[in-house]
Amino acid sequence: MNTTTATTANTPASEEELAAIAKAVNRQRLVIFLRVALAIFTLTSWELAVRYELIDPFFFSQPSAIYEQLYVWLTEGTAQGPLWRELLVTMEETVLGFLIGSLLGIFCGIALGRNKLAGDVFSIYIKVANAIPRVVLGSIFIIMFGLGMGSKVALAVVMVFFVVFGNAFQGVREADRNLIANAYILGASKRQVTFTVVFPSALSWILASLHVSFGFALVGAVVGEFLGARHGIGLLISTAQGSFNAAGVFASMVVLAVVALAAEYSLTALEDKLLKWRPAQFVEHGM
Amino acid sequence: MPTPVIELTNVSRKFISAQGQVTLALREMSLIVNEGDFCAIVGPTGCGKSTTLGMITGLSPPSTGSVKVFGKPVTGIDPNIGFVFQADAVFPWKSVIDNISIGPIYRGKDSKTAKEMAAEWVRRVGLSGFENHYPHQLSGGMRKRVALAQTFINEPKILLMDEPFAALDVQTRALMQEELLGLWSEKKASVVFVTHDIEEAIALADRVVVLTKGPGSVKSSYEIPLARPRDVSQARYSDEFVHLSKQIWFDLKGEVQI
Ligand SMILES: Nc1ncnc2c1ncn2[C@@H]1O[C@H](COP(=O)(O)OP(=O)(O)OP(=O)(O)O)[C@@H](O)[C@H]1O
Ligand SMILES: [Mg+2]
Numbered sequence: 001m002n003t004t005t006a007t008t009a010n011t012p013a014s015e016e017e018l019a020a021i022a023k024a025v026n027r028q029r030l031v032i033f034l035r036v037a038l039a040i041f042t043l044t045s046w047e048l049a050v051r052y053e054l055i056d057p058f059f060f061s062q063p064s065a066i067y068e069q070l071y072v073w074l075t076e077g078t079a080q081g082p083l084w085r086e087l088l089v090t091m092e093e094t095v096l097g098f099l100i101g102s103l104l105g106i107f108c109g110i111a112l113g114r115n116k117l118a119g120d121v122f123s124i125y126i127k128v129a130n131a132i133p134r135v136v137l138g139s140i141f142i143i144m145f146g147l148g149m150g151s152k153v154a155l156a157v158v159m160v161f162f163v164v165f166g167n168a169f170q171g172v173r174e175a176d177r178n179l180i181a182n183a184y185i186l187g188a189s190k191r192q193v194t195f196t197v198v199f200p201s202a203l204s205w206i207l208a209s210l211h212v213s214f215g216f217a218l219v220g221a222v223v224g225e226f227l228g229a230r231h232g233i234g235l236l237i238s239t240a241q242g243s244f245n246a247a248g249v250f251a252s253m254v255v256l257a258v259v260a261l262a263a264e265y266s267l268t269a270l271e272d273k274l275l276k277w278r279p280a281q282f283v284e285h286g287m
Numbered sequence: 288m289p290t291p292v293i294e295l296t297n298v299s300r301k302f303i304s305a306q307g308q309v310t311l312a313l314r315e316m317s318l319i320v321n322e323g324d325f326c327a328i329v330g331p332t333g334c335g336k337s338t339t340l341g342m343i344t345g346l347s348p349p350s351t352g353s354v355k356v357f358g359k360p361v362t363g364i365d366p367n368i369g370f371v372f373q374a375d376a377v378f379p380w381k382s383v384i385d386n387i388s389i390g391p392i393y394r395g396k397d398s399k400t401a402k403e404m405a406a407e408w409v410r411r412v413g414l415s416g417f418e419n420h421y422p423h424q425l426s427g428g429m430r431k432r433v434a435l436a437q438t439f440i441n442e443p444k445i446l447l448m449d450e451p452f453a454a455l456d457v458q459t460r461a462l463m464q465e466e467l468l469g470l471w472s473e474k475k476a477s478v479v480f481v482t483h484d485i486e487e488a489i490a491l492a493d494r495v496v497v498l499t500k501g502p503g504s505v506k507s508s509y510e511i512p513l514a515r516p517r518d519v520s521q522a523r524y525s526d527e528f529v530h531l532s533k534q535i536w537f538d539l540k541g542e543v544q545i
C-alpha cells in the first residue's frame with residue numbers, strides 16, 4: 001500500500017496505474033493466501049488420514065504428535081538437554097563448515113580458473129568429485145577426528161567446498177573475454193583483472209552456489225552427528241529412530257527446515273545487496 | 288617525413304578452432320599509419336577489420352608477418368593504446384562514474400582524482416545525471432558513450448575504434464564525431480577507425496582504406512583532401528565528398544557481390 005501513496009506523492013497516478021498497482025497487490029495477497037491454504041490442507045489431510053486409519057502413524061506419525069513432541073522439547077528439553085543447545089551445536093558445525101568450505105572453494109576456484117592449464121587438467125576431477133557421494137567420508141572423519149565437533153565441521157566443509165569450488169571455477173571460466181581484454185587495455189595488471197573483472201563476474205555463480213551449499217553444510221553436520229556424536233539435531237534424530245519415535249524424527253526435520261528457511265532468506269538478502277547492478281529478473285507489473 | 292606509428296607488414300592471421308578447423312581472417316595485409324593520422328578502414332563484414340585492430344593492441348598476435356607500434360614489434364599491451372570495442376565492453380557491475388574512472392585507477396591514480404577526471408568526461412559525453420546508473424539502466428547508445436569516455440580519459444596516443452558510433456542515433460553520432468575530431472586535433476592522437484559507414488569514414492578521416500572481402504587485405508586507399516577543421520554535418524554535401532563516396536562505394540560493391 002506504501003507504493004500507492006509514494007506514486008501519488010510524486011505524480012498523480014492515472015486510473016490505469018492505480019488499477020495496475022491494485023492488481024499487483026491483489027496478486028501478492030492471492031499467492032500468500034494460497035501458500036497458507038496449501039499448508040493447512042496438507043496438514044489437515046495428513047492428520048485426518050491417520051485418524052481414519054488410512055495411514056499408519058507408527059511410520060508416518062501425525063501433525064498433532066509432532067506438535068506435541070516439539071512442545072515437550074521446547075518446554076522440558078530433550079533427553080540430551082535443552083533443544084536450543086542441541087540446535088546451537090548443529091548450527092555452529094553448519095556455519096563453520098559453510099564458511100570454511102565456501103571461502104576455500106572461492107579461493108581455489110578462482111586461483112585454478114585463472115590458470116588455463118591447471119584448469120584444463122583439474123576440470124575432470126572436479127566433475128568426478130562432484131558426482132561421488134561425499135557423505136561417505138563422514139565415517140572416515142569420525143575415525144580421524146572423533147565424536148566431537150571437528151568431524152562434523154570437516155564433513156560440512158567437504159560437502160560445501162566442491163559445490164562452491166565448481167561454481168567459482170566455472171564462473172571464472174565464463175567471464176566475458178571482451179571485458180577482460182578491455183580491462184587490460186585500460187591499464188589493469190593481471191591482479192587487478194582478477195579482482196575487478198573476474199571476481200565480480202564469477203560472483204553471481206558463487207552466490208548461486210551458496211544457496212545450495214548452505215543446505216549441504218546442514219546435511220554434512222546432521223549426517224555427521226547421525227554417525228556418532230554427543231550433541232546435536234542429528235543425534236536427536238538417531239535417538240528417535242532408535243526408539244521408533246517417528247514424531248521425533250519429523251519434529252527434528254521441522255527444526256531443521258526453519259533453520260534452512262532463515263538461512264535462505266539471509267542469503268537472498270545478501271545476494272540482492274551484492275548483485276544490485278544486475279537487471280531485475282522480472283518486473284512486477286505496475287510496481 | 289612523417290613518422291609511422293603503426294606498421295603492419297604482410298600480416299596474415301589464422302584462427303584454429305579446437306576441432307582443428309582453420310579460418311583465414313587476414314591475408315598478406317600491409318598498412319602504415321603515420322603519427323597524427325586519422326585512418327578509416329571500411330570493408331565487407333567478416334573481412335578481418337576487428338582482427339586487424341586486435342593485432343595492433345597486442346591482444347592477438349599475427350600468424351605471420353610483423354606488426355610494429357612506435358617502431359617496435361608488438362609483444363604485449365601498449366599503455367599508449369586506447370581501444371573502443373565493437374561489442375559492449377563496459378563493466379556491468381560498475382556505475383557510469385566508476386566505469387569511466389577505472390582506467391586512471393588501474394594506472395595508479397587515487398580514486399578521488401580519478402573520480403574528478405571522470406566527472407569531467409561524464410559531462411563531455413552528455414551523461415550528466417546518470418553518474419550512478421548501472422549499464423543495464425542505460426540505452427545502447429549511452430553505454431557506447433560510457434565506453435568512449437572510458438577510453439578517452441586515458442588520453443591514448445593511438446586510438447583504435449571498432450564501429451564506435453554504429454549504435455548511436457544520427458544526432459548523437461554527429462555530436463560524438465565532432466567531439467572525436469576535436470579531441471583528435473587537440474591531442475594529436477593517431478586514430479584507426481573501423482566503420483561500415485562510408486560517409487562517416489570520409490567525413491572523419493585523412494585516409495580511407497578499403498579492404499577486400501575475407502580473408503581481407505588492402506584493396507585500395509584514398510587520401511581525403513577535405514579541409515580541416517571539418518564540419519561533419521556539412522562536409523557531405525561538397526562535390527569532392529560525393530565523388531569520393533561514389534568511388535569507394537564502387538570499390539566495395541565489387542567485394543560484396545555474391
Ligand atoms: N576468435 C575467433 N575464432 C575463430 N574465427 C574468428 C575469430 N575471430 C574472428 N574470426 C573469423 O575471422 C574473420 C574476420 O573476423 P572479424 O571479426 O575481424 O571481421 P570484421 O571485419 O570485424 O567483421 P564485422 O564488420 O562484421 O565486424 C571472420 O571470418 C571470423 O569468422
Ligand atoms: Mg568487427
